[in-house]
Amino acid sequence: MELPEMAIPWKAEVVPDPRLLVLNEPLAAELGFDPEFLEGPEGLPLLIGNAVPDGATPVAQAYSGHQFGWFAPRLGDGRALLLGEILNADGRLCDVHLKGSGRTPFARGGDGFAVVGPMLREYVVSEAMHALGIPTTRSLAVVATERSVQRETALPGAVLTRVASSHLRVGSFQYARVAGDSGLLRRLADHAIARHYPAAAEADNPYLAMFEAVTAAQASLVAQWMLVGFIHGVMNTDNMAISGETIDYGPCAFMDEFDPATVYSSIDENGRYAYANQPVVAEWNLTRLAEALLPLFDDDEERAVALAQDALGAFRQQYSAAWLAGMKAKLGLDSSLANDVASPLIDELLALLQEGRVDYTSFFRRLGAAARGKDEPARNMFPEPDAFPAWAERWQALHPDADMMDRVNPAYVPRNHLVEEALDAATDGDLEPLRRLLEVVTDPYNERPGVERYAAAAPESFGPYRTFCGT
Numbered sequence: 249m250e251l252p253e254m255a256i257p258w259k260a261e262v263v264p265d266p267r268l269l270v271l272n273e274p275l276a277a278e279l280g281f282d283p284e285f286l287e288g289p290e291g292l293p294l295l296i297g298n299a300v301p302d303g304a305t306p307v308a309q310a311y312s313g314h315q316f317g318w319f320a321p322r323l324g325d326g327r328a329l330l331l332g333e334i335l336n337a338d339g340r341l342c343d344v345h346l347k348g349s350g351r352t353p354f355a356r357g358g359d360g361f362a363v364v365g366p367m368l369r370e371y372v373v374s375e376a377m378h379a380l381g382i383p384t385t386r387s388l389a390v391v392a393t394e395r396s397v398q399r400e401t402a403l404p405g406a407v408l409t410r411v412a413s414s415h416l417r418v419g420s421f422q423y424a425r426v427a428g429d430s431g432l433l434r435r436l437a438d439h440a441i442a443r444h445y446p447a448a449a450e451a452d453n454p455y456l457a458m459f460e461a462v463t464a465a466q467a468s469l470v471a472q473w474m475l476v477g478f479i480h481g482v483m484n485t486d487n488m489a490i491s492g493e494t495i496d497y498g499p500c501a502f503m504d505e506f507d508p509a510t511v512y513s514s515i516d517e518n519g520r521y522a523y524a525n526q527p528v529v530a531e532w533n534l535t536r537l538a539e540a541l542l543p544l545f546d547d548d549e550e551r552a553v554a555l556a557q558d559a560l561g562a563f564r565q566q567y568s569a570a571w572l573a574g575m576k577a578k579l580g581l582d583s584s585l586a587n588d589v590a591s592p593l594i595d596e597l598l599a600l601l602q603e604g605r606v607d608y609t610s611f612f613r614r615l616g617a618a619a620r621g622k623d624e625p626a627r628n629m630f631p632e633p634d635a636f637p638a639w640a641e642r643w644q645a646l647h648p649d650a651d652m653m654d655r656v657n658p659a660y661v662p663r664n665h666l667v668e669e670a671l672d673a674a675t676d677g678d679l680e681p682l683r684r685l686l687e688v689v690t691d692p693y694n695e696r697p698g699v700e701r702y703a704a705a706a707p708e709s710f711g712p713y714r715t716f717c718g719t
Contacts, residue, residue: 250439253432254423255307260297260329261350261360263407267392268292269364269679270371270686275386275411278337279344286389295389296407297331297346304332308352311419312426313486314536316520321426323419323486324354327362330415341443343415344388347408363403364392365671366717368682370408370497372670376662376689377494382472383465384494385412404675413493414443418537419486425540437544444491453555455544460559463534465492467563470530471570474523475578476661477503477608481513481715483521483529485536499715502661504706506601506608512664514714527571531563577656578612580619580648589646596639604630607705612657613695619650658692660699664713665706 273283285291293299297306308325315323329352331344347370348362371387378384388409395405416439424433434455441448441458451457469492473480480487481499489495499513508524516522521529538556545552575594576583601611606629614625618640627636662685670681688702695703706713 251432251436253427253429254310254420254436255330256310256353257305258308258329258352259306260346260407262298263296263391263393263395265394266292266296266298266407267394268295269368269390269392269406269674270682271389272371272375272387275388279334279342279388279411280337292391295409296391296393297329297349301332306331308354309415309420310354310423311417311486312422313417313419313484314422314533315484315486316516319422321423322354325352326355326358327351327360340413343412345410345412345415347410348393348405349407359397361393361395361397361405362407363397363399364390364406364675365403366498367406367408368671368674369500369667370410372662372667372682372686372689373497373500374410374494375686376692377478379690379692380472380476380658380661382476382478382494383469383492385410385489387411412489412495413491414440414489415495416440416443416490417486417495418488418490418533418540419484420490421537421540422485425543430543433540434544437541440490453545455541456555456559459538459541459545459556460562462490462492462537463559463563464566466530466534467566468492468570469494470527471567471574473526474571475574475656476658477506477523479503479510479512479521479523480526481511481516481521482717483526483533485533488530488533488537498717501664501667501713501715503608504664504713505605506598506611507605508602512713512715514716527564527567530567531560534563535560574656577652579615579643580650580653581646582649585646593639593643593646597643600630600635600639604632604635606630609658609661610703610705612653613659613703616650616653616657619644619648619653654695655693659695660688660692660702662689663702663704663706664715665710666702 268287276283276286306329309330310324312321313323327348329346329349333341334344336342351360367390371390374384374387378386388411391407393405396402397405424436437455445458445461448454448457448461479501487496501512503510503523510523511519542552545555576590611629618626627633630636666685670685673681688699
């Protein structure tokens with residue numbers, strides 16, 4: 249085991265009567281598994297850690313984390329296990345990991361279990377994100393445990409099996425730094441470089457190069473979140489992956505009406521992780537990573553701090569460039585269009601969307617029709633339709649590319665009301681709404697007849713929406 253100081257060998261709780269709820273057959277094939285085998289009596293125990301291949305040692309990983317700004321020096325996998333690593337079809341090493349597999353030494357006061365709804369939420373949203381082309385952990389399966397788990401009420405238990413490039417987090421480096429073991433910190437960084445950023449090993453300062461690569465990856469990732477209206481909901485440092493993948497889908501959601509202050513998470517009472525704050529929080533998290541890595545940047549602390557500040561200074565520029573390029577594409581504008589032309593047009597549009605409380609996903613999809621000369625679908629989304637034409641006239645004068653818009657503006661995202669409908673039904677034993685939802689959101693750009701309700705905004709009766717972590 250590499251880095252034994254950061255993991256504790258552990259076993260998943262035995263599930264006497266596991267029942268498969270959903271299996272990601274394409275992902276299983278990518279990992280070299282026979283889906284029929286995984287669905288059977290020998291494969292199902294592998295998915296939940298009750299059977300372990302020869303030579304594998306499941307572990308609960310240790311990490312620290314700033315949770316809503318407050319530092320916890322010892323968090324770790326309280327209800328999760330890293331089953332092991334596997335080479336996918338491309339020869340890339342992947343982690344296979346469990347959530348909800350029972351208490352570990354890091355569980356603190358938690359019961360270590362998970363329930364059907366939140367595990368299926370992660371499955372749906374992570375696979376939708378993958379289909380949108382956004383870097384993410386993937387979901388391989390959700391297995392019902394037939395265990396009753398107490399939350400506000402008693403709910404049916406489940407285990408999620410997920411796949412990731414790794415589970416190294418900002419909090420992993422914070423843990424190594426707090427341990428006061430410079431050798432451990434260096435070995436962890438070497439491991440991260442070998443796993444994710446091998447080019448950094450050739451740099452004059454490999455650890456600074458790794459940090460710069462992580463910063464660039466996070467700038468790109470969060471820009472992609474913002475462009476599709478995704479709200480992570482709990483951007484603690486233990487939920488930021490070094491790989492640049494979206495990880496730990498808890499109280500996540502896609503924004504309905506455009507409002508930068510949107511918060512869905514029930515535990516984010518002060519809006520720390522609101523939609524508009526996500527780039528700011530990402531930069532804050534990266535600052536914490538830089539603090540943890542300072543001893544590796546330079547032996548002289550002042551020089552190390554200066555190097556870290558220079559590297560962090562690139563984040564805002566990288567994020568802004570990625571977001572602006574993405575917004576140009578969403579509007580069908582040529583990438584070479586001057587920023588001082590594009591930016592005011594974008595800012596004015598977002599102000600109109602916010603003032604009109606316009607549905608974010610539907611508007612950009614309907615804007616593709618406006619690029620083809622059919623303004624009504626987009627114009628009619630505004631309570632005061634006269635607000636749109638003046639903006640649209642200036643935009644259309646730039647000759648937007650409607651086909652490009654359809655390639656980057658999804659017709660379907662996991663709509664909050666449809667996710668809740670599917671999760672409620674699945675909790676009651678009916679998986680059909682979940683299957684239909686997955687079919688639609690894993691093919692998000694292909695608009696097609698018969699699934700119109702999956703593109704529609706939530707009915708007014710859906711009311712204020714709140715999401716929950718599930719712990």
